[in-house]
Amino acid sequence: MQINSDINVLGSLPDWSLVKLFLSENMDSLREKGGIHSFTAIKTDKSVKRFEKAIRSTLIHCSSKGFEEILYQSMRVEGMNAHVLILLFWNASANNDLLFQLNEKVFFPAFYSGRVSVKNDEVVACIKELRMSRVELKSWSDLTITMTASKYLTLLKKFGLMEGSMNKSIVHPHLSDGMFVLFAYWITAISDNSNLANNPWLSYAFCERQILIDRFLQKKFAKYFNVVYTGDKLRIETIIPYDQIYEHISES
Numbered sequence: 001m002q003i004n005s006d007i008n009v010l011g012s013l014p015d016w017s018l019v020k021l022f023l024s025e026n027m028d029s030l031r032e033k034g035g036i037h038s039f040t041a042i043k044t045d046k047s048v049k050r051f052e053k054a055i056r057s058t059l060i061h062c063s064s065k066g067f068e069e070i071l072y073q074s075m076r077v078e079g080m081n082a083h084v085l086i087l088l089f090w091n092a093s094a095n096n097d098l099l100f101q102l103n104e105k106v107f108f109p110a111f112y113s114g115r116v117s118v119k120n121d122e123v124v125a126c127i128k129e130l131r132m133s134r135v136e137l138k139s140w141s142d143l144t145i146t147m148t149a150s151k152y153l154t155l156l157k158k159f160g161l162m163e164g165s166m167n168k169s170i171v172h173p174h175l176s177d178g179m180f181v182l183f184a185y186w187i188t189a190i191s192d193n194s195n196l197a198n199n200p201w202l203s204y205a206f207c208e209r210q211i212l213i214d215r216f217l218q219k220k221f222a223k224y225f226n227v228v229y230t231g232d233k234l235r236i237e238t239i240i241p242y243d244q245i246y247e248h249i250s251e252s
Helices: 006-011 017-021 027-032 045-060 065-078 082-095 097-112 120-131 142-158 177-190 200-205 209-216 242-251
Strands: 225-229 234-238
Touching: 006 045, 006 097, 006 142, 017 045, 017 065, 027 045, 045 082, 065 082, 065 177, 065 242, 082 097, 082 177, 082 200, 097 120, 097 142, 097 200, 120 142, 177 200, 177 225, 177 234, 177 242, 200 209, 209 225, 209 234
Parallel strands: none
Antiparallel strands: 225 234
């Protein structure tokens, strides 16, 4: 993972239809098909190119070929709906270390403690603390950090995890059965350690640990994955190939 300015760029992205567009297109192909104005209201090639870079590196790049199949099928079939935005949030957090760090140190502590909102000042303080240890942030000015903090909260809103304008409040999504299956496949695909018991990605299921474990063990999911849980060990073994799982849950 890497720390970069993608949060600033994506927090400013006015046309999220570009995310799906760049699954199959690039700047050259857009020019050949009539130019960017045939696809988006964003005015300049330079701006679209900047958004394309951030979209490719943070949103739609997949380190796991298996999860890439899931994400791309979901986007092509469903467009940019609430389910796809959660998939993009998971994937972006796995690609961008600053997003991951802010989620772990600011958003999820607030989310799981039952707080209503996250303040911009909290995000600023977190980034300033990271600046002391991360080389990539050493050159960031206080102004850049303040702007990034604001764009982070805006990006969470774009993912459907916060709502409101000036005073944004936290949204508590519930994963449908289909999305829960995809979560199991995602966390299995991106985790280096087969034991998921202390895996930080468990927070991304948006529910308390015991509720999550109980849900993993429900018999209705046994056709999708096998689970071994012994208290200090949690292992998930997927059953259906990744390139087929989206179709399976769509039909059920």
